Each structure stands twice: as structure tokens, then as C-alpha cells.
Amino acid sequence: MKKIKNICCIGAGYVGGPTMAVIAQKCPEINVTVVDINEARIAAWNDENVENIPIYEPGLSAIVKEARGRNLFFSTEVDDAIDKADMIFISVNTPTKTYGMGKGMAADLKWIELCARQIARVSTTNKIIVEKSTLPVRTAEALKSILENTGNGVKFQILSNPEFLAEGTAVEDLLAPDRVLIGGDVDTKEGREAMQSLVDVYAHWVPKENILTTNVWSSELSKLTANAFLAQRVSSINAMSELCEKTGADVNEVARAIGMDSRIGSKFLKSSVGFGGSCFQKDILNLVYIAKSYGLNEVADYWEQVIIMNDHQKRRFAANIVSTLYNTVSGKKIAFLGWAFKKDTNDTRESAAIYVADYLLNEQAEVVVYDPKVKSEQIYGDLDYLGSRSPEENRRLLKVVNEPYDACKDSHAIAVLTEWDEFKSYDWKSIYDCMLKPAFVFDGRNLLDVKKLENIGYTVSSIGTPAVSKEEAVKEPALV
Numbered sequence: 001m002k003k004i005k006n007i008c009c010i011g012a013g014y015v016g017g018p019t020m021a022v023i024a025q026k027c028p029e030i031n032v033t034v035v036d037i038n039e040a041r042i043a044a045w046n047d048e049n050v051e052n053i054p055i056y057e058p059g060l061s062a063i064v065k066e067a068r069g070r071n072l073f074f075s076t077e078v079d080d081a082i083d084k085a086d087m088i089f090i091s092v093n094t095p096t097k098t099y100g101m102g103k104g105m106a107a108d109l110k111w112i113e114l115c116a117r118q119i120a121r122v123s124t125t126n127k128i129i130v131e132k133s134t135l136p137v138r139t140a141e142a143l144k145s146i147l148e149n150t151g152n153g154v155k156f157q158i159l160s161n162p163e164f165l166a167e168g169t170a171v172e173d174l175l176a177p178d179r180v181l182i183g184g185d186v187d188t189k190e191g192r193e194a195m196q197s198l199v200d201v202y203a204h205w206v207p208k209e210n211i212l213t214t215n216v217w218s219s220e221l222s223k224l225t226a227n228a229f230l231a232q233r234v235s236s237i238n239a240m241s242e243l244c245e246k247t248g249a250d251v252n253e254v255a256r257a258i259g260m261d262s263r264i265g266s267k268f269l270k271s272s273v274g275f276g277g278s279c280f281q282k283d284i285l286n287l288v289y290i291a292k293s294y295g296l297n298e299v300a301d302y303w304e305q306v307i308i309m310n311d312h313q314k315r316r317f318a319a320n321i322v323s324t325l326y327n328t329v330s331g332k333k334i335a336f337l338g339w340a341f342k343k344d345t346n347d348t349r350e351s352a353a354i355y356v357a358d359y360l361l362n363e364q365a366e367v368v369v370y371d372p373k374v375k376s377e378q379i380y381g382d383l384d385y386l387g388s389r390s391p392e393e394n395r396r397l398l399k400v401v402n403e404p405y406d407a408c409k410d411s412h413a414i415a416v417l418t419e420w421d422e423f424k425s426y427d428w429k430s431i432y433d434c435m436l437k438p439a440f441v442f443d444g445r446n447l448l449d450v451k452k453l454e455n456i457g458y459t460v461s462s463i464g465t466p467a468v469s470k471e472e473a474v475k476e477p478a479l480v
Contacts, residue, residue, distance in 0.1 A: 002128070002197050004030055008085035010115050012036035012045055012074060014170075014278065014347060015132055015163050016091035017055055021063045022174040024072035026205040033073045033081040045074035056346040056373050059171040082122045087197065089161075090115050091132040105289035116146040119156075126155045128194045131220070132163060157194035159184045160216045162223030167277060168344030180211045183219020224283045224290075228303055231280040233268040235309035241271040241464030242316065251464025252446060271464040273417060273444030274313040276341030276350040281307060314352050317415075318359035320461060321442050325412060329365035333436075335411040337404060338418025338445075339371040339379050346373040352444065353417035354382045357398065362388065367398045370407040372420055376400035405431065413440035419447045432456050 007023065009016045012034045024032040036042050044054040050065040064072070075081060082088060092111040098104070112133065119129065129143065147156040160183035165173045180202045185191025195213050202211055214222070237255055244251040251271045259266030275281075284303050291300035322329050341351035348354065357367050361383075369379055383394045401407050404423075408414055408431045416423060424447060432439050441453055443462045450460045 002086060002126075002193070004086045004128075004197055004201055006030070006085045007032045007087050007089065007201075008081040009034045009089040009091055009132070010036075010078065010082075010118075011089075011091035011093070011133070012038070012041050012054075013091065013093065014055055014167065015165065016089065017045065017053075018057055018060055018165070018170045018174060019091070019132065019163065020089070021060065021067060021072060022171070023201060024067040024070075025063050027201060028067075028071055030201070031071050031073070032067075033075055033085070035075050035078045035081045037076060037078065039076055042074050042076050056344075057168070057170045058344055063171065078118065079122045082119055083124060085127065086125075087128040087130060087201075088119060089130045089132045093133070102289050105285040105292075112143070113146065116143050120147050120152070120154075123152070123154045123156075128157045128159060128197060130198065131158070131160045155190075157184065157190055158216065159194055159198055160219035161198060162219060164223070164226060167347050168342055175205070177206060177210060180206050181214065181219050181222055182211065183214045183216040186213070186215050224287050227279050227283040228287055228306070230268050231275055231284055231310070232303075232306045234270075234272070234275045234280075235306045235313075237269045237271045238274065238313045238463075239309055241313075244464045245466065248466045250466065254464075271446060272313075272352075272419075273317045273356065273463065274310045274352040276348075276352050278347065278349040281310070281350050311355075314355045315359065317352075317442070317444055317463070318356045321356075321360065321413060321415060321440075322363055324440060324442075324459075324461060329360055329363045329412075331364065331366065332412040333366045333368060333410060334360055335407040335414045336367055336369040337371075337407070337414060337416045337423050338420055339369050339374045339382075340418050340420075343418055343420045346375075346378075348374055348378055348382050351382070351417070354386070356415065356417060356444075357383065358386055358388050361394070361397045365397070368407045368411065369398065369400050370402070370404045371418065372422060405434075409434045410436060412436050413442060415442045415444060416447055417444050419445040423447060424449075428453060428458075429456050432458060 007020070007030055009020045009032070016034055020032050020034045023030070034045070041054055044052060045064070047053060050061045050068075053061055053064055090112060092115055119127065129147065131143070144156070144158050147158070162181055164177065164179070182195050182198050184195040186195075199211050199213065237251065240254060241251040243249070244254060255269040255271065258264050259269050284306055288300045288304045291297070291303070321334065325332060336353060336357065339351060339353045340346055340348055357369075360367055371379070379398075379400050380391070380394060383398065384391045404426060412435070414431070439458050441448065441458050441460045443450070443460065446462050446464070448460070450462055450465070453460050
């Protein structure tokens, strides 16, 4: 069995960077090189001030500082790193296709295939290839086909090792994972040995009973299934939040009651303006596409409803702002607290804030954004990507500020879009004093103390809490 001395990871993003940093820290005898063609990103990973690394995750900078230059390296020399490696992790982007067959649902595997062809071209010794990117089931088959038909005599083993990281707790998830999943060719000696080589890497710090080995197809599908189940829970509680608002129930009380049932559990039952991030929507759409490709339309429809519900939640949050502000937000200043899709990360992919802002900007609102970790160029880039307006119009209607009190000053309303802890500790009385009256707060994360805000004088609208009078709540629902 091959002992791993050199690891290469292609892709220095949200998965590759943190994962390799932890492997390097825990396996000092293994040289770990993270490569990317994005020179600016690699330069940021190599920045002398380790606080300037391109990804914000609690605890990550300290790990990078310890291992960088010892056995952790960041480079743009992709071919060289591939050639030297015994094991290569593929951790490149697999976005949803924006063109052609499967547009809007299927994963775009262009970058995966380019990686495979580059590995095949450069390799002169046998390699273990590890799929780290989230991929549709049966991708390993395509990789194997490309790698084994290059004619240069090099042998490759393909493993699936999906990541189960939650942004904001990625380092914690890497250091003490619920499980590490490794899929490979269980039917051949070479496949089993390759799997064991990766097991031995993780066994430096992960208990053996937490390392699961499966066939490669089960591993690939497990990642999509895990994200689909988690997203489904969010959409389920969000569906109930709308019913709570109409009936006088409180979604927080409902969630607490059902969460105490040991069969259900309390996690992922927090109602909000909607889920975001790089995985949930992409992976469910991928699952929908795979199901449809096999003619499993009922399966596809079931999972697609999770996305439909999530989109609805974002739309109705924005629509509630418009209707509450007397059916017009034209020329009105709306302060956004938060742009990242969740706290403790600077990732904005599929953030609810993007879509709520887009809706309000279409209504000619003037949106002012404050987020403690997201930079202005990222915020404008997110809006420009939607293509709803010209970049010039986005910059005219939306402003980004560095201080939360600047965002709130002279605003008609405040919308909480990310659950950053610091928002709870603000001087909400001072903020109230400098807002236009009546002063509205729309809490999209159920983060703030509603009673405290109402005592100050705010009109507060929270997700899933009663928005009707008691008299309306006891009325019999109309028969349809």
C-alpha cells in the first residue's frame, strides 16, 4: 500500500484551502500544495499578514500560520504540483449550468474535466485522484474514462471524499467531523488500497469509527442527499412560518415543540428569510436533474419544491417590506444589516440578501448595506451578476458603508439579512432616534429582542410571528 508523502489540491477556494490547511497541520510529514490559476487568490493565501487570507473562517488563519511554509504551500505552478503528488484532490467549482442542456439544474462539469485532462497530460507516475468538489453521482465514471484513455501507461484510482463543511464552522467541522466519507472501487485490491491510503491520512486525527468507506456511487450520492435533507428542513419550517403569521401561532414556539421530539430533533428548524450558500440550491437542482434524466419525475418534483419554497420565502419577505411601507419604497432608504448568506463567513453565494435587494431595487428603493466581513466589490458583483440593471444603476441605487450606524441613519426601515451576533449588541435606542418615523425593523433571522425594540418605539416584523390581531386569528379559515 502506498504511503502518501505529497498531496496536491487543485482549487484554493472555500473547500480546498481550509481542508488542506487542516491536513497539513495534522500530518506534518506530508507536503501539501494548494494550486490555483487565480494568481490574486494564491497571493492572498501567501500574504505575510495571515489575517488577509481570502477566506474568513474562525480559527483558520491560526492553522494556516502554523503550517504555511513548513509543509503547506500555495502556488500557481499547477503542472509541477500535479507531477510530484501521490494524491491529488480536485476541489474546483461545479456551478449550476447557465447554458445548453440541463441549464439551470445540471452541474457544469467543465472545470472537473479540464482538471482530469491536465492530470492525465502531466502525470508520469501512478496517482490517487480524490473528488472533493460536490459532484453528481457517476462523475467518477467520467473521470476514470478520461484518465485511463490517455495512453501514457499511468494508473489512476478514483476516490470520492465529499466535504460536509458548514461555513462559519468549517474549521471545527474539519477538526472534529461527524463522519469522513470515502468512496472507491471496493471490488479490486488496488481500489481498496487507495481507499486505505486516504483513511490513513484522516486517521491522524479522526477516530477510525468516524471514517466510513463505501462504493464510490454511494459516496457521491450521499453528499447530495445530506444537503437536500438539510435544505428540506429549512423550507419545511419556513412553510410553517407563513401559516403561523396568518393564524397567530409563533413559529419559534412551534419549532421548539417539534424539536423536542427525539425523532425530529431541533437542528435546522430556525425560520428565516431563506437558505443560501454554495451548496443547498445547487445540489438540490442537481438531484432534480439526475432524477429527471432517469424519468423519476415524482422524485424530481418533490425535491424541486424545496427550492420553490425557498424562493417564495425571499420574495414574500421583500414584498412585506413594500406593503408595510405603505405600498411604495420608491426613494425610501432601506438599511440592510448583513449581506453574507450566514454569520461567521464572508461567502455571499445565493445569499437571501442579494434577492431581497434586487426586488427592492426594482421598486426604486435606496438600499444601504453594512456587513462586517463582505467587501463592497463583492456586493456590487453579486448584483451585477443577476443582470437586472446596469452596473451604473446598481451603484446609484445601492450604497455600501463601513459603519452600521451610517447605514441606519435617516432610514425608513432596517432589514436584518444575516444573523451576525454583533447586531444584537447595537445601541438600538440611538439608532431609533436617528431614523425616520415610524421606524420599521424587518428581522429576517429572528435575531433581535422584539419586545425590547417595540418598547423603544420600533414597529417590528419577524418571520413566523403573528402579524394579525387576535380577533382575526380566531376566525374560521375560508373554505376553498
